[in-house]
Amino acid sequence: MQFHLNGFKPGNYQVPDAARKPYPNPPIVDLPRKVDVLIIGTGPAGLTMARQMAEFSDIKTCIVDMAPGPLLFGRADGISCRTIEIMEAFNSSEMVVKETYQLKQNTFWEPDAENPQNIKRTHKIADARAGLSEFTHGIVNQARLHELLIDGMANAIANLRPHYSRELVDLDIDESLTQDLDAFPITATFKRADEAGAGKVETVKARYIVGSDGGRSRVRKSLGISLEGDSANKAWGVMDILLNTDFPDIRVKSFIQSKDHGAVMTIPREGGYLCRFYVELDQIDKDKRASDMKLTEQDLIAKAQKIFHPYTLDVKEVAWWSIYSVGQRIADRFDNRPAGSSDDIVPRAFVAGDACHTHSPKGGWGLNTSLPDTFNLGWKMAAVLQGRSDPKLLSTYSTERRKVAQQLIDADRELSKLVATRPTAGEDAQESKVDTGKIEAFMKRQSGFVSGTSIEYFPSYICTGQENQHLATGYKIGQRFHSAEATRVADGRSQHLGHLVKADGRWRIFLFGGAVDPTKPASAAYQFIDFLANGTTSPVQKYTSNGSDVDAVIDTYAVFQQQDLSMHDLHGYLWPAKGKYGLRDYEKVFHAQDGNDVYDLRGIDRSNGCVVIVRPDQHIAAILPVTAHAELAGFFDEFMIQQK
Template structure:
């Protein structure tokens, strides 16, 4: 964490100085806003937390609830989400609070007595060490709390406006705020009040029954599986030995259970198979009582006992798989002819079962993807065409999640005798691990994802995939750290320059690149960063050398990688890195020893890979998504 560059700080350094609209943020909802986000669920709060970093943008987050969520439906946090939490500054705290899931135990009918279940195997959650982050479970309400804190600590001092219910939306096509939104303000001690808000952009994060989605004519397509599950969070006493381990449990005749240990050391969740649903009477299964689901769970867990002391949360649901064909208000035939103004994120755009642990995780990535794009367009740093990439990128992800979820939900619903082999369930689980963790997303070529002509220079950083961190040493102080963890969700692009074999100050290629970055009109620092800002305000540069930190003279490192920051023009030494002994990032991420540049988006996805000499290509690519600045 960096601070003191604007002057001495003695208070909590996580609280950024108020700026812009945060200096005098009105308590009441304004009549005009830049961005109105409807729904303070996972997708909405991530988009809001990202936009909260931009003091000149008026963003308001409204929710129909009267106050914060207390009992959340989602609980599984995949490693990609924890990686995102790191960018927002609270990964370590939520991991400490959550329950770490390190393995899954598989239980099946005992061959000696099929009426009893027996453990057959255990599988590691991340056998291939895809991520340094863990898979955890934690109440969704706490995830929202942490993002709400990030909003409140941001320069805009953003907070959720509770008690506002979305009614309608009209696109007027006039003025600077062409969206007319009608809200109903509900209060326990006052009559309902209709409010009109005029917005530049609207984000619908209002769930599976989204009114924003209906207002723009999007219809989710898909189906239900005709299979129902009862889900409950329990405090119970049991002799089932794996009660604190994630388990997939298959009984011989009574169905299946997915068991998820929860945070706090005592709570656990059961997804209990209720069997097939009669399509002609879908309401019948929803009347299943909690006592009936507990009784079913006891039969599945035989011969183990389940003494339920408290049910913290309970629901019955059918597995539904639905996704919209677009995630904004521009029909396919009109793409390129007008700017998207209304967007849908999270469950408003895609729904699927909870057992794969994807709903909240995918929703948060929707919000992360969209938030910085709205900010860049509103700031004038990017053209409005950037907004088309949100639907173009995330709609495909929604379809991928549906395909994945259908496969996994059908596998869990199978009877033991329906599997092709005794290990089929475990094998299927291992095959989906990396996808389930959130690391298989790959965005196609676009204005913010290169074609990949030089992708071989950094094979460990595929274009369109998330930037995978690795250990390095910080040259200034020798501290070993994860380089990717230094990137905050501050809306900045990042250019990682992997130096060639020469020592600092002795490479002609590095000198030429540094000179171009510092002086050329096409450089992101000169042509695409406004005057008066710190040199790294919009594009953060890092350099990684192939030598050990003890072999590098920091004074020989080009000045462009040690920018002057803050009102005192202090030198920032913290983006100059080296390899670690026996832990070489060049080898781990297959970086060409002649060097390479890796450009990374604000949402942590790799945008381009280029050789050190490709300055013209880099400038042209950046010019495709960034507007010229004076």
């Protein structure tokens, strides 16, 4: 798709340039007085949390922001493979894939050895993330991603919409009530920020609060949570521009180092014409901020023109620009519990996204770490609020996501040093030379982390069974369920298995059958399915409430090696009767594809098969032998609450 030919226009890219209009500010309605979940901030973390909560009609959610309306411009626009996988869980990946610029190549430029005042390409390589997912790392306006999440919220069963023009002025948590799950211990006070409501104060009571309100988070400060790490002392300029140039790699991601004027990183933007420039600036004096540097977009353009010599940059329009500082900080804790608290202490307030980890934007990790923060938290909070899981589950959010945030901080610190030609504080005062070979090696080494596909959670009661990893070596316990295609038995359709794991709060069990015919009652696969359907200790029987569909809590799929199966010859649990009419679901059974065999792709034991338990956030919780009925029951018994 191409757009922005005659100037940058924000809004829905499905609307032609000539007719596209910015998203309007919605009308202001009163805040609810009492909610289950209060979300502060409409960035990627806040909107993802709200999008998840919108799936549940019995959970009352409110999301609030100081801004007058939806985001229109710029900010973090890199969309990792993993983020698109999450958007697929919200049924929104198709539009992201259609509209994004897909990153396929990287080029590296250094001073020409024969004429050092000029730059010269050293090499061009394929992007290191290729093949890590069925999706490709891409670039799209963050505002467009926000729109897809907001539309999903509005169209979900809860019909949830953000409340804008509200400033959080006070947050109080009644500590005497935090361990009473029926109580509303949180009191948040807001001041209207719009002209019509100036001075009006509103108060909201909540069971839980999620602070996704940015690097200067008032929620974090109210909770007494500190940010730890390096202070910012290095400045970069960023701008999205429409330009004419004779630089040959303008539509390829490029790292460019000049001899005397610093470095630039370019990233092509969606639509075919727009391009993002990260321009290296100078050090910032101690106790100063990037905003104190009295620079304009024209200064950034002039600096870039010097770096690109002998190529010309004729900038026609600056769609958005900013100056930011490089600093890496992480919150000492991600919830309101005192440090060192046991999992038995129930957290009631959480921070997510930039509110608990800040860094530079060059690696494209901000949005792509913030959004998975609340994708991790959302399903856990829903399970606790609905009485399906023990509240100790909420404590795993901080444990799991703080590890990821620390990895992010470490990687960003390394990348920031690699792409800078001027030293940061505490380093040698002499100018350093960018080694593009080291940047290339870094990107290859960090490809799984940058793409989000190798993010792995610590072993715990919701990431266990490591002793069985050999049964499916390509499904790493703790990492996301790496999708692969299989053929649906009922109709022959090819289906990505990972796309079956939707963001609806349900657990998934994937049975990969062994060599024995699964239609035979004596086979391990048949016995496993019969246990789920009829066993007295079956988690499906224990944790699914009376009157609900059999897959309302735990959704089971089967993949077999045998090619000539008939649905009606399989155990009835695999084609269950559902809904008010008892209609049969024929979309739960698959067989491996010739030439694209999931057993080969994911290292699955062909003789014995295995069982893969997938969490509602698509991460693998456990791998078990097909015969491990008691172990399967014990896994869910650890944290789930029996239903009536």
